[in-house]
Every structure is written in structure tokens, then in C-alpha cells.
Amino acid sequence: MTDAHYHSIRFDASACHGCMACLRVCPTQAIRVRRGHAVMIEDRCIDCGECIKVCAKNAVVPLTASPSGLGGYDYTVAIPSPALYTQFDGEVTPGTILQALRNSGFDEAATLSWSCGAVTHAIELYFAEYRGPGPLISSFCPSVVRLVQIKYPELVDQLLPVLSPREVAAREAKRKAAADTGLPLDRVHAVYVTPCPAKMVSIVDHPGMEASYIDSAVGISDLFPLLAPVIREVQTSHAKVPETETAAGLGWAFSINLPSTLPAEDTLSVWGLPNVLRILDDIDKGKLQRYTFVECHACFEGCVSGALTVENPYVARARALRLQQSLPKRDLVDAAEMRARHERGEFRTTVPFAVRPPSPLGRDIVTAIARMQERDGIAAGLPGIDCGACGSPTCATFAEDVVMGEAEQAQCVVLRQGQLEEQLARLAAQGAAATQERGREIR
Numbered sequence: 025m026t027d028a029h030y031h032s033i034r035f036d037a038s039a040c041h042g043c044m045a046c047l048r049v050c051p052t053q054a055i056r057v058r059r060g061h062a063v064m065i066e067d068r069c070i071d072c073g074e075c076i077k078v079c080a081k082n083a084v085v086p087l088t089a090s091p092s093g094l095g096g097y098d099y100t101v102a103i104p105s106p107a108l109y110t111q112f113d114g115e116v117t118p119g120t121i122l123q124a125l126r127n128s129g130f131d132e133a134a135t136l137s138w139s140c141g142a143v144t145h146a147i148e149l150y151f152a153e154y155r156g157p158g159p160l161i162s163s164f165c166p167s168v169v170r171l172v173q174i175k176y177p178e179l180v181d182q183l184l185p186v187l188s189p190r191e192v193a194a195r196e197a198k199r200k201a202a203a204d205t206g207l208p209l210d211r212v213h214a215v216y217v218t219p220c221p222a223k224m225v226s227i228v229d230h231p232g233m234e235a236s237y238i239d240s241a242v243g244i245s246d247l248f249p250l251l252a253p254v255i256r257e258v259q260t261s262h263a264k265v266p267e268t269e270t271a272a273g274l275g276w277a278f279s280i281n282l283p284s285t286l287p288a289e290d291t292l293s294v295w296g297l298p299n300v301l302r303i304l305d306d307i308d309k310g311k312l313q314r315y316t317f318v319e320c321h322a323c324f325e326g327c328v329s330g331a332l333t334v335e336n337p338y339v340a341r342a343r344a345l346r347l348q349q350s351l352p353k354r355d356l357v358d359a360a361e362m363r364a365r366h367e368r369g370e371f372r373t374t375v376p377f378a379v380r381p382p383s384p385l386g387r388d389i390v391t392a393i394a395r396m397q398e399r400d401g402i403a404a405g406l407p408g409i410d411c412g413a414c415g416s417p418t419c420a421t422f423a424e425d426v427v428m429g430e431a432e433q434a435q436c437v438v439l440r441q442g443q444l445e446e447q448l449a450r451l452a453a454q455g456a457a458a459t460q461e462r463g464r465e466i467r
């Protein structure tokens with residue numbers, strides 16, 4: 025089921041004290057503060073989780089699954105994001121973490137390394153055949169996909185139509201579990217251990233696919249307190265690096281491992297939504313056609329800085345680099361098998377990426393144009409300092425909110441202060457005139 029307005033976060037009005045910190049960081053201007061509480065404009069939110077990172081009151085709630093709710097399935101496979109490997113202090117190896125997941129109630133824990141390698145091959149094979157306009161834009165970060173769908177509808181056909189490593193890993197893990205246990209595939213439950221809420225969006229909304237192979241997601245921050253003591257128990261017995269791990273696979277925690285056939289000078293790697301917005305603007309204007317591929321990450325340090333991670337992202341990144349040195353540099357993927365599976369379309373998205381522009385200003389073009397003119401007229405009379413005190417992030421969004429009946433012009437404190445000052449000056453002038461008049465009468 026696709027839900028065009030599904031979101032992986034919600035605002036808790038009872039915890040929110042209207043400080044506006046979230047409103048200031050939201051990259052798509054999807055937040056308003058009304059009557060003292062933050063509210064979301066659903067068709068603008070891209071589920072990036074920036075609001076979670078800045079809310080000191082925990083009033084932005086991620087809608088990931090609770091670890092306690094994961095029992096009750098016939099067979100549950102945990103699929104940890106490579107970012108999970110970077111969250112634990114000390115010499116904790118991926119082998120220890122996978123075993124800790126098994127000891128914490130999951131029937132199996134599957135690594136993403138093979139899938140990351142397979143997707144790198146799939147990108148290479150796709151580019152060998154691709155003859156369309158460039159550059160192609162990576163589609164593995166669900167917030168970037170939503171951003172393109174909402175703000176850059178002309179670019180949806182440039183989203184890379186290759187499945188993400190997490191989807192490939194879930195599919196392969198489910199097939200293996202079904203083969204090992206004799207259970208039907210739909211009785212195997214795949215749980216992604218996620219560094220950000222946006223991955224929930226790709227499970228429910230699954231852009232580019234008829235359905236996601238992942239059944240639910242649990243946040244790293246929710247699992248961390250349960251996993252940490254188990255890790256201490258299994259640390260020595262499972263410290264050996266599993267055969268299934270690779271340095272390249274772990275690297276996906278902060279960057280896509282691009283095939284060597286895509287020369288670095290023909291690709292761009294962009295981290296952080298303000299930078300992603302700038303690059304997408306340029307692609308939209310046709311400026312970057314000489315590049316073949318643009319890798320976009322909503323978070324500044326890649327997945328290690330997702331809103332549901334627990335470690336300082338810079339420490340996590342350094343830890344990932346150290347861990348990479350201890351992991352084998354080998355390629356786990358059999359090139360001939362990969363080519364055959366690529367030809368069967370096993371690594372391609374199955375439906376086109378849809379566009380989903382925000383609601384227009386009016387239902388018909390005449391109303392929309394009239395409202396646009398009204399909005400521009402209101403905006404021209406506003407101070408233009410984007411103070412946010414009205415509860416809208418900018419004067420332009422406030423003007424739009426007024427036109428749409430969601431705010432009143434009187435909410436602009438600067439205008440109100442100006443009007444009050446004018447009123448005071450008028451009253452003062454009237455008072456002075458009256459005093460002068462009385463003086464003349466007395467004389």
C-alpha cells in the first residue's frame with residue numbers, strides 16, 4: 025500500500041513548548057508553530073529528522089517500531105544498517121554485534137555487505153547501458169527521494185532506478201530464512217535497524233517498488249540500551265570478523281561505494297540538505313550535465329549522523345574508518361552471477377518514481393493566480409527579516425499562510441509593533457495639539 029502522506033515522525037503537542045528550534049532547521053519549511061505548538065505541513069515534510077535532532081523536549085516522536093513489539097512473528101531477521109557498527113565504544117566487531125542481535129531475540133541477523141557489493145555492481149551495469157540525460161541522482165536516501173518528488177518533479181526520471189542495499193539484503197535474508205526453515209516467505213519478518221526515521225517511509229511508501237521487502241524498522245537509539253549489555257557478554261566469544269563482512273560494505277555508513285568505472289571526476293558526492301538543495305537546484309537548471317552521477321545524503325556525515333543514532337557523528341565516522349582497516353577488502357559478489365541476475369532485472373526498481381508536488385494555492389488556475397497575487401502583495405508589506413516570531417519560518421511562508429487562512433496578518437509582531445508605534449505617535453500628536461489648544465483658551 026502506498027500512502028502519499030505517510031510520515032515517520034509526529035509532533036507531540038503535550039511535550040512541545042513552542043520554542044521554534046525545529047521550525048528554524050526544517051529544510052522544506054514544513055513546520056509552523058501555532059497556538060504555542062509545532063505542527064507539520066504534511067505535503068512538505070521529507071522525513072529528514074532534522075527536527076528530532078534539535079528538539080530538546082523530545083516532542084518530535086519517530087514512528088519506528090518498538091523493540092518490545094518485535095516478538096510474535098514466526099521468524100524475525102534483523103538487518104542492521106552499517107551505521108550500527110559505528111555506535112559502540114571499544115573494539116566491538118560486526119561479528120559481536122550480529123551475535124548480540126541474535127541473543128537479543130532476533131532469530132537471525134544478516135549483514136548488508138554482500139548487498140552493498142551487489143548494488144555497486146548493479147550501478148556499474150546500469151551505467152554501461154544508460155543513454156539518458158545526466159546526471160543520475162542516487163535514490164538510496166529516502167529523504168532525498170522525497171525532496172526530488174516534492175520540489176523537483178522534473179528530476180524524478182533522473183533518480184537512479186537501482187534497489188537500495190537494505191532492500192536487497194532484506195530480500196536475500198528472507199529467501200535464505202525461508203529455505204533454511206521451510207517457512208513461507210510471508211512468515212519471515214525483516215526488521216531494519218535504522219539510523220533515521222526516513223527509512224520507515226521507504227517501507228510504507230516504497231518509492232520505485234510495488235512493496236518493500238522490509239517489514240518494519242527499529243531505531244538504533246531504541247535498540248542501543250538493550251544491545252549494549254548483551255554486547256559485553258558476547259564480546260570475546262564472537263570477536264572474529266565474519267566471512268560475510270567487507271570494508272566496502274561498512275563504508276556505506278557514510279558514502280556510496282561507487283564502481284571504479286564511474287571516474288571520480290565525473291561524479292559529485294553531497295552531504296547535508298542545504299548542500300543537496302543547492303545541487304538539485306543546479307541540476308534542475310541544467311547546469312551539471314557534464315556529470316554522470318550525483319550521490320546525495322540528507323545527513324551531513326551520511327547515515328552515521330542519522331537522527332536515531334546515539335554516537336557523535338564525527339566519532340562514529342572515525343570509528344568506521346578504523347573498523348574498515350580491520351575488514352577484508354575483498355569483493356563477495358560473483359560477477360557472472362551478478363550479470364545474469366542484473367539481466368533478469370533483480371536489482372532494478374519496479375515502478376517509476378512518482379512526483380508529489382505540494383498542494384497548489386488554489387483548486388483551479390484562476391484561484392491559484394489570484395492567491396499568488398494576494399500573497400505577493402502581503403509579502404511586500406512584511407518586514408522581510410524572517411524572524412519566525414509569527415510561527416511561520418519566513419515572511420514569504422507567512423504571507424502564504426495568511427492567504428490560505430492559516431494565519432492572520434496581525435500575528436506579525438514587527439508589523440504590530442510598527443502599527444502600535446504609529447498609534448502612539450498619533451495619540452502623542454493629538455495630546456500635544458489638545459494641550460496647545462487648551463493653552464490658547466486659557467490665554
Ligand code: SF4
Nearest residue numbers: 040041043044046079
Ligand atoms: S523544537 Fe519544535 S517540537 Fe521541539 S519544543 Fe521546540 S517548537 Fe516544539
Ligand code: SF4
Nearest residue numbers: 050069070072073075
Ligand atoms: S522531518 Fe525534516 S522536513 Fe519533516 S518536519 Fe522535520 S525537519 Fe521538516
